[in-house]
Amino acid sequence: MTRTYNTIKYLFLLAWSIFVVFPFLWALSTSFKDANAVTSGARYLPWVEFEPSLQGWQSLFASGSRGINIITPFFNSATVTLLASVISLVLGTLAAYGLSRYKFKLGFIKNADITFFFISQRIMPPIVLAIPFFLMLKEIRALDTIAGLVIVYIALLLPIAVWVMIDFFASIPKELDEMAMIDGCTPIGAFFRVVLPNSLAGLVVAGMFCLIFGWNDFFFAFTLTFTETQLLPVAIVSLNSSVTPWWSLSAFALISVTPLALVAIVVERFMSRGSLAGAFR
Amino acid sequence: MAEIVLKGLGHSYLSDPKSDADYALKPVDLVWADGKTYALLGPSGCGKTTMLNIISGLLTPSDGQLFFDGKDMTHAGTAKRNIAQVFQFPVIYTTKTVRQNLAFPLECRNWDRSKIKDRVAHIADLLDLDDILNEPARSLSADQKQLISLGRGLVRDDVSAVLLDEPLTVIDPQMKFGLRRRLREINRATGITMILVTHDQSEAMSFADEVVVMKDGRVQQAGPPEQLFARPQNEFVGYFIGSPPLNLFSAEQRNADLHCPSLDISVEVPADARDRSTKFGVRPEHIKMSKDLADNSPHATVQAVENLGIERVFTLRTSVDETLKVKSRHHKTVSPGDKVGLFVDDKDLLIFSDGTLVCH
Ligand SMILES: Nc1ncnc2c1ncn2[C@@H]1O[C@H](COP(=O)(O)OP(=O)(O)O)[C@@H](O)[C@H]1O
Ligand SMILES: [Mg+2]
Numbered sequence: 001m002t003r004t005y006n007t008i009k010y011l012f013l014l015a016w017s018i019f020v021v022f023p024f025l026w027a028l029s030t031s032f033k034d035a036n037a038v039t040s041g042a043r044y045l046p047w048v049e050f051e052p053s054l055q056g057w058q059s060l061f062a063s064g065s066r067g068i069n070i071i072t073p074f075f076n077s078a079t080v081t082l083l084a085s086v087i088s089l090v091l092g093t094l095a096a097y098g099l100s101r102y103k104f105k106l107g108f109i110k111n112a113d114i115t116f117f118f119i120s121q122r123i124m125p126p127i128v129l130a131i132p133f134f135l136m137l138k139e140i141r142a143l144d145t146i147a148g149l150v151i152v153y154i155a156l157l158l159p160i161a162v163w164v165m166i167d168f169f170a171s172i173p174k175e176l177d178e179m180a181m182i183d184g185c186t187p188i189g190a191f192f193r194v195v196l197p198n199s200l201a202g203l204v205v206a207g208m209f210c211l212i213f214g215w216n217d218f219f220f221a222f223t224l225t226f227t228e229t230q231l232l233p234v235a236i237v238s239l240n241s242s243v244t245p246w247w248s249l250s251a252f253a254l255i256s257v258t259p260l261a262l263v264a265i266v267v268e269r270f271m272s273r274g275s276l277a278g279a280f281r
Numbered sequence: 282m283a284e285i286v287l288k289g290l291g292h293s294y295l296s297d298p299k300s301d302a303d304y305a306l307k308p309v310d311l312v313w314a315d316g317k318t319y320a321l322l323g324p325s326g327c328g329k330t331t332m333l334n335i336i337s338g339l340l341t342p343s344d345g346q347l348f349f350d351g352k353d354m355t356h357a358g359t360a361k362r363n364i365a366q367v368f369q370f371p372v373i374y375t376t377k378t379v380r381q382n383l384a385f386p387l388e389c390r391n392w393d394r395s396k397i398k399d400r401v402a403h404i405a406d407l408l409d410l411d412d413i414l415n416e417p418a419r420s421l422s423a424d425q426k427q428l429i430s431l432g433r434g435l436v437r438d439d440v441s442a443v444l445l446d447e448p449l450t451v452i453d454p455q456m457k458f459g460l461r462r463r464l465r466e467i468n469r470a471t472g473i474t475m476i477l478v479t480h481d482q483s484e485a486m487s488f489a490d491e492v493v494v495m496k497d498g499r500v501q502q503a504g505p506p507e508q509l510f511a512r513p514q515n516e517f518v519g520y521f522i523g524s525p526p527l528n529l530f531s532a533e534q535r536n537a538d539l540h541c542p543s544l545d546i547s548v549e550v551p552a553d554a555r556d557r558s559t560k561f562g563v564r565p566e567h568i569k570m571s572k573d574l575a576d577n578s579p580h581a582t583v584q585a586v587e588n589l590g591i592e593r594v595f596t597l598r599t600s601v602d603e604t605l606k607v608k609s610r611h612h613k614t615v616s617p618g619d620k621v622g623l624f625v626d627d628k629d630l631l632i633f634s635d636g637t638l639v640c641h
Contacts, residue, residue: 178339179372181359183433184389193389197376 024254031056031250038246056247059239060255067248070255073235077215078259080146080231084153085210089203091154092161097191099162100169101177115166121159129155130223137224144228152220157210164209168202169195204267215260232256282473283349283441285313285336290345292331298343306331307498308344313442315350316472318465320485322521323495329478330369332495333444336476337364349441360389363441365434367448371426375419379410382418383432390437404432407463424452431460435467442474449484461488482522486510494518510564516636519562525594528568528605530561532632539632543599544625545579554634565608567629570595570621572612581605583619597621 029044037043037050046052059067095118098104099111133152134143142148172195180190221231236252239245291308298304306328313319321329334340335347338359347355354362365386374382383404387397405411408428413421418429427448434443445464449457465488468475479485485492486506493503494517502514506522513519519527533540538547539554541561574580581597584604595607595615607623615621632639 173372175368175370175372176374179366179368179430179433180374180385180389181339182337182364182366183386184360184363186358186360189389194374198374 027250027253030246031248031254033247035243035247053247056245056251059245059248060251068235068238070232070235070252073230073232074255076146076229077221077232080149080153080221081211081214083146083150084157084214085207087150088154088157088161088210089207092158092206093165093196093199093203095158096162096165097169097195100166101174115162118159118162121155122163126219130220133220133224144225146229148224149221149229149231152224153214153217156217156220157214160209160213161206164206165199165202168199168205172198204270208263208267211263212260215256282315282439284315284351285442285474286348286351287311287313287336288346288348290335290342290347292328292335292340292342292344304344304498306335306342309500311493311500311503313474313476314491315474316468317474317490318468318488319474319476320489320492321476321478321495322482322485322492323480323501324521325480327495328498329495330446331498333366333446333476333478336362336442337366337444338362339366363437363439364444365437365440365442366444367427367430367434367446369447369450371423371430371451373418373421373426373429375417377418378415379418379421379429380405380414382429383410383414383436386433386437400436400438404436407435407467408432424456427451438471438473440473442476445475445477447478447480449479457484464488482524486522492522494521496521512638513562513631514638516560516562516633519631519633523564523566525565525606525608527562527564527631529633530563530603530605531601532559532561534559541630542601543579543581543603543605544623545577546625546627546630548627548630548632551632551634551639554632554639557634560633562631562633563605563625563629565594565606567625568605568607569624570597570607570609570612570615571624572615572619572621574620574622579623580620581623583615583617583621585617586615595621597623599623 029046030038032046032052032054033043033050034053034055037053043049060070061067063069099115104111104114133155137143137148137152140148142151176198177187177190177195180194181187185193216233217231218233221234222237225231225234233256236249236256239248239252288310289308290306290311291304292306293304295303301307321332323329331340335342338354338357338361341356345355346353349362374385377385380401383401384397387400392400401414405414408431410425410428410432413425418426421429431445431448434445449460452460461484464475464477467473477485477488479488489506491504492506492509494501494509496517502509502518509518509522513522513527516527516529519529530541530543533542534550534556535547537550539550539559540547544561544563546561579599581599583595584598585596587594587596592608592610593612595609595612597605597607599605612621
């Protein structure tokens, strides 16, 4: 019985792993192909079925007309994403804590309405926001700058941070803060000294979401920048020509997914050590 | 250490309370004297936690004022009140060790390192936590966690009062007894006021100098255990204090006499009971049984006998079909079906008129 169960379990896991890993392998092999190898049918084994070429990779670190250079866009993307994520996380965590522990009331607007306001920012289609953002950034002369993008990304990431953290704080019994206050903390002290250390798991999850959404955004990076400040997802678009350069796109995909994958692996290690398992009682 | 005075203090969780029923704690005047042990007793949902949270500052009362040693503390912050409180369920700081948990209240108040060390060692010794001081607090069992909560409450020796909100529910009965005794010892040694919330009346009676009985957000009676036992102010207190609870008997008014058919006793009708619904109350401990019946003496039939070890509780049915309980150390041979005579001393007879005790 358990044996059959285990067999089925592992078969399923195997199928799932293939499903997940295959696109990466595909991208990896494609990134070393040239135009011939890509277009002339399915080929898998380098050296045997096709001659590996570094053309795809080289085109990403080239100068002049032979391709693009993604080093600057890479660091632009990293800067914007990290800054926006950290700021969103800080502001979002504070906002979420306030919303989860105190009752706010402004006329008919109560906690639930404020929370919904945050979340509604993500329900709106991005296109609705593009023109207002463009005009506002233009007004403060922040179009095509890192700072301008950071501001816009904070607006995009803050709802995510608030959303995740409200849920998380709701799972921390309010007796924990109350106890800290009885023990002599101020309300702010209770948050920083007791609640926050207990919220690491939530912060990691919220942080991951912020990084992922920030890093992968194309739309705003595309509409709010021109030439000075290019982010990674925009840079790659300029590679496109009449012949789709699958090899370059594959190499690019691998490069752009690597930072997130690394963060995920580190976090996963950290989590499995149990230091994040939030057992409160 | 402080005398805590509640002046018209009440609380409603609703923003605009309309009637009495909207109050979780109905406005009350009450004094918690400095240095005494108190028990706050009442059924669940009667407002005990609400009262404690107002005293400790977790809740701002909607009505009335709160004074510590004459100083108005109604709106003071928790830190300023310097109250220790232990909740019903253990609250521990999971990211800290046991030692860090115990030291936290002192660190928050910027105590000297060496003084912190001494106090933590003292409390750990008191609660038998020495062996686990360096362990992470989250790995402990529920009752160990509650000991830590208790330890954090007791670690400050300068608190205004220690509020214990049913802290012993998660702790096993044997340890409970010892802890209650140790709490009393601490109170005797330090003179710190202690308020223990409980719905277990024997816990209340054995712990407290004074017991405060609450029901539906209203304080019913406050006084020493003996007083609550001997002269419960109303039927509820009589029923809630004592085990088994107070026996209630119907009463008939005959001209100037108030007659109890079950016990065949008559007393003069007290002035404030005239023409109202009245009842007699007698403690199960105050009814004496005898096996030899005089012809016309009140009697009852034994229906059940419950052996509590030293004492027995007899369930009886009287000649007018009222049930009562008698608690006694004697009558080992009385068994169900037997007929016994009943005797009650006049002074042990309580008279309730419309549910409230009247003097006679
Ligand atoms: N935060 C709250 N919001 C609204 N009602 C509450 C809240 N806390 C308690 N109550 C209500 O107030 C009453 C008294 O509760 P509580 O003081 O916790 O009683 P106890 O501690 O005696 O069991 C109960 O009817 C309860 O439902
Ligand atoms: Mg309670």
